Every structure is written in C-alpha cells, then in structure tokens.
Amino acid sequence: MELLERYESLKAKVINRRTDIVALMNFVENETAYMTAPASTKFHLCKEQGLLEHSVNVAETLLSVKKVLAPEISDESCVIVALLHDLGKVGMPNKPQYIKVEPSNKQKQYGLSPYPPYKFNSDLIYLSVPVRSLYLIGGRIALTEEEVQAIIYHDGQYVEDNRSVAMREEKLTLLLHYSDLWCGRIVER
Numbered sequence: 001m002e003l004l005e006r007y008e009s010l011k012a013k014v015i016n017r018r019t020d021i022v023a024l025m026n027f028v029e030n031e032t033a034y035m036t037a038p039a040s041t042k043f044h045l046c047k048e049q050g051l052l053e054h055s056v057n058v059a060e061t062l063l064s065v066k067k068v069l070a071p072e073i074s075d076e077s078c079v080i081v082a083l084l085h086d087l088g089k090v091g092m093p094n095k096p097q098y099i100k101v102e103p104s105n106k107q108k109q110y111g112l113s114p115y116p117p118y119k120f121n122s123d124l125i126y127l128s129v130p131v132r133s134l135y136l137i138g139g140r141i142a143l144t145e146e147e148v149q150a151i152i153y154h155d156g157q158y159v160e161d162n163r164s165v166a167m168r169e170e171k172l173t174l175l176l177h178y179s180d181l182w183c184g185r186i187v188e189r
C-alpha cells in the first residue's frame with residue numbers, strides 16, 4: 001500500500017475523537033512541514049516524507065504489538081500517540097526544524113548530494129521534540145493522561161530528561177517506546 005493510503009487508513013481508526021483529529025491533522029498537514037519533513041538530519045529516514053513514513057511505521061508496529069500484549073488499549077489511542085509522538089520535529093508553522101542543505105557548486109558539478117542532507121533550523125527556539133509535539137497539539141484534541149505520558153516519554157530511558165518516569169510507565173508508553181525504537185533501528189535502517 002502507498003504511504004498516503006496507509007496514513008489515511010490509520011486516521012480512519014480514530015472514531016470517538018473524529019472531529020478533533022480531522023481538525024488537528026488539517027492544521028498539521030496544511031500549516032506545518034508534517035507531510036514533507038524528514039525524520040532526522042542524517043539518521044533514519046533523512047529524506048522527504050521521512051517523518052510521515054516513520055509515524056506511519058510506528059503506528060502500524062504499535063497496533064501489531066498491542067494486539068498481542070495489551071488488546072485492551074484502543075486502536076484509537078495507539079494511532080493518536082504514534083502519529084503525534086514526533087510531531088515536534090516539524091518545528092513551527094513557517095519555521096521547519098529541518099532545512100535541506102543545498103549542494104555546493106562542486107557537488108552540483110559532480111552530481112553529488114550534500115551530507116548530512118538536512119540541518120537544524122537555528123531560528124527555532126529550543127524545545128524538546130515531545131514538548132513541541134504537545135505545544136502544537138494545543139487544545140485541538142483531548143488527550144488522556146496515558147496518551148500524554150506516552151508522547152512525552154516515548155524515548156524511554158535513552159533520554160536523561162526521562163528519568164522521572166522510570167518504573168512508572170503505563171503500558172501505552174512502553175509499547176510506543178518499543179515500537180519507535182523498533183522502527184528506527186530495524187524497519188527503517
């Protein structure tokens with residue numbers, strides 16, 4: 001299935017908060033770089049639409065894993081946290097976090113691509129990715145406490161800031177963390 005088709009079929013799984021997810025994703029798709037941004041400057045999926053591909057991969061992985069380990073968690077919750085966990089990587093409307101590096105004249109001459117392909121936008125005020133994700137979500141959709149925890153702490157113990165959640169992770173947080181790691185390290189390698 002094409003990436004956009006996979007993305008649309010995931011969004012269709014959000015039933016109870018249908019109006020809100022449609023409004024939120026309209027904003028995200030039309031006013032931020034969500035549909036075109038890479039997933040990183042030089043690591044996994046550092047290419048156009050990399051962020052969308054990563055978000056879709058994580059959502060599909062999370063749905064598979066939760067089906068086996070925690071079927072009581074709704075598909076809706078899984079889709080929401082997976083599609084939004086890295087939303088902060090878009091930066092702000094009109095101020096993307098990732099900027100394409102233009103090839104030098106020499107690179108152009110030899111048909112080479114610049115490395116790394118993207119750089120961070122230095123005009124952006126520092127916010128960690130999950131904090132910016134929540135900032136951009138704003139009040140557009142009502143999140144449960146479990147969903148907020150999952151989005152904020154999705155990097156698990158890999159991030160110093162996340163120590164406070166140790167041993168207090170909800171199931172959704174653990175499964176999102178694992179699915180994110182699995183996609184970044186295995187699926188998207």
Ligand SMILES: [Fe+2]
Binds near residue numbers: 058085180
């Ligand atoms: Fe991620």
